[in-house]
Amino acid sequence: xxxxxxxxNLPREQSETFSLNLEMAGALSITLGDAGDEPQLEPxxxxxxxxxxxxxxxxxxxxxxxxxxxxxxxRNLAIQLGTVPRIERIEDRVWERxxxxxxxxxxxxxxLWVCPHGQLPDDxxxxxxxxxxxxxxxTGHHATTALCLEWLDGASLAGKTVLDFGCGSGILAIxxxxxxxxxxxxxxxxxxxxxATRANALTNGVADxxxxxxxxxxxxxxxxxxxxxxxxGPLIALAPRLTGLLRPQCDLVLSxxxxxxxDSVRAAYADSIELDPIRIREDWVLISGTRKPQRRTGAAx
Numbered sequence: 147x148x149x150x151x152x153x154x155n156l157p158r159e160q161s162e163t164f165s166l167n168l169e170m171a172g173a174l175s176i177t178l179g180d181a182g183d184e185p186q187l188e189p190x191x192x193x194x195x196x197x198x199x200x201x202x203x204x205x206x207x208x209x210x211x212x213x214x215x216x217x218x219x220x221r222n223l224a225i226q227l228g229t230v231p232r233i234e235r236i237e238d239r240v241w242e243r244x245x246x247x248x249x250x251x252x253x254x255x256x257x258l259w260v261c262p263h264g265q266l267p268d269d270x271x272x273x274x275x276x277x278x279x280x281x282x283x284x285t286g287h288h289a290t291t292a293l294c295l296e297w298l299d300g301a302s303l304a305g306k307t308v309l310d311f312g313c314g315s316g317i318l319a320i321x322x323x324x325x326x327x328x329x330x331x332x333x334x335x336x337x338x339x340x341x342a343t344r345a346n347a348l349t350n351g352v353a354d355x356x357x358x359x360x361x362x363x364x365x366x367x368x369x370x371x372x373x374x375x376x377x378x379g380p381l382i383a384l385a386p387r388l389t390g391l392l393r394p395q396c397d398l399v400l401s402x403x404x405x406x407x408x409d410s411v412r413a414a415y416a417d418s419i420e421l422d423p424i425r426i427r428e429d430w431v432l433i434s435g436t437r438k439p440q441r442r443t444g445a446a447x
Contacts, residue, residue, distance in 0.1 A: 149174075150216050153203040154223055154231035155181040161200045171219060172212065173204040208235060254292060255299025258321060263349065273299075275321050276349050278342075290401040293425055293432035294318050294375050297399055303327040306370035309391060311384070312402075316343030316356075318373045323352040327371075331357045333364055371397040378407040385414040392437045400433040408433060 152173075156164060165176045181199040206212050220231045251261040259272045266274060291314075298318065304326040310319035313332035316339075323330050330352075332343045340358050347353040359365075372392050374381060381388075381400050392398055398419050403411050408424055408431045415421065421435040 148208040149236040150206040150208045150212060151203060151234045151236050152206065152216050152220060152231055153201060153234070154227060154229065155199060155201050156227060158198050158200055161202060164202055168202075168204045168219070172215065173206055175205045177203040177205075179203065205236075254295035258295055258299040258325065260295065260317065260321075273321075273324050275317060275324055277315060277317060277320075277346055278349070289427040289430040290375050290403075290432075291317060293427050293430065294373055294399060294401050295321055297425070297432060297434060298322055298325055298373075301325070301371070301397065303371070307331070307367075308371040308373065309333065309367075309369045311361075311372060311374040311388060312376040312380075313343050313358075314339050314375070316346045316358075318375065319343065319356055320347055320350050320352055322371070322373070323355055324350065327355075329355050329357070331359065331364070331367070331369065333359050333361055335361055367391065368393045369396070371399065373399045375401040377402045378404065378411050381411050382414040385418075389415065389418040389437060394437050394439045396437055398435055398437065401430065403431050403433060405429055405431050 152168075161178055165178070168176060179201040180197045181201040182197060206216055216233055220233055224230045251259055251265050251267045253259050253267065253269070253272075257269075257271050257273050258275070259267045259269065260275045260277055261267065263276050263278055266272070295318070298321050303322055305328045306322075306326075307329045308319065308322040308327045309331045310316070310322070311333045313319055313334045316332050319330040319332040320343075332340070332347075334340055334343070337360075340360065343356075343358055344353070347356045347358075369391055370393060372388050374384070374388055376384075381403065388398065398415065400411060400415075405426065411433055412421055412424075415433070415435070418438060419435040420438050421433065425432040425434070
């Protein structure tokens with residue numbers, strides 16, 4: 147069935163009031179988006195930050211009665227906001243097909259491929275991660291994830307334990323397991339990410355080697371590799387925790403960092419990590435290194 151879409155811009159502080167009013171008027175869904183150019187949000191666990199200028203989109207059923215309602219709402223909103231909202235008729239589509247049209251099998255490094263379910267590359271040596279990100283971030287197409295996948299493809303992971311902090315769809319943890327890691331731990335504060343990770347692990351046949359936790363339930367452990375593809379602010383704040391989870395002389399991999407943020411993030415880890423040269427893809431960087439040997443303490447003989 148088709149839908150009616152009503153959209154308009156408004157200041158952040160008015161978004162909650164207008165959202166509630168439109169829901170009460172019969173909107174089936176409300177979506178808030180960036181109306182300007184503020185793409186970098188660094189939310190902490192449980193936070194829902196918004197941009198200073200919002201595009202609010204409300205979706206309604208498409209029938210003559212609702213059409214009149216939406217037109218009346220648009221007139222009232224124009225008076226309140228001083229701008230005329232946009233009304234569009236959205237034809238129904240098979241959204242799974244739309245997703246597949248943009249997500250194609252993609253290779254990272256020499257042998258690692260990320261593919262939609264049911265699609266395989268023409269490569270007999272391929273290591274394949276079959277993926278449906280669902281409501282969670284992570285297909286490998288963003289530069290930050292691609293950098294991590296390429297690092298994993300070139301790493302020696304056999305028999306190792308890998309921690310994926312901020313797992314999203316679970317793509318990095320699953321890729322590590324498919325590339326030979328013995329065990330992986332996936333961590334995210336978003337329940338939808340944990341659900342997507344669990345489903346993708348089952349599809350890829352690695353669920354028995356993957357532990358999934360929210361951050362507050364992560365047990366005390368030491369691992370051979372820590373992957374954290376989040377954002378610069380949280381990476382800096384988490385530096386003591388992430389390095390504390392890592393065994394000496396083992397690998398730390400950080401992404402989600404813009405080029406101009408790299409020095410600040412590297413500085414937060416420099417005391418504990420022997421840092422490698424950064425890797426750059428588009429405007430993003432990957433920061434990697436190994437944990438320095440722990441200093442021995444005690445009186446000299």
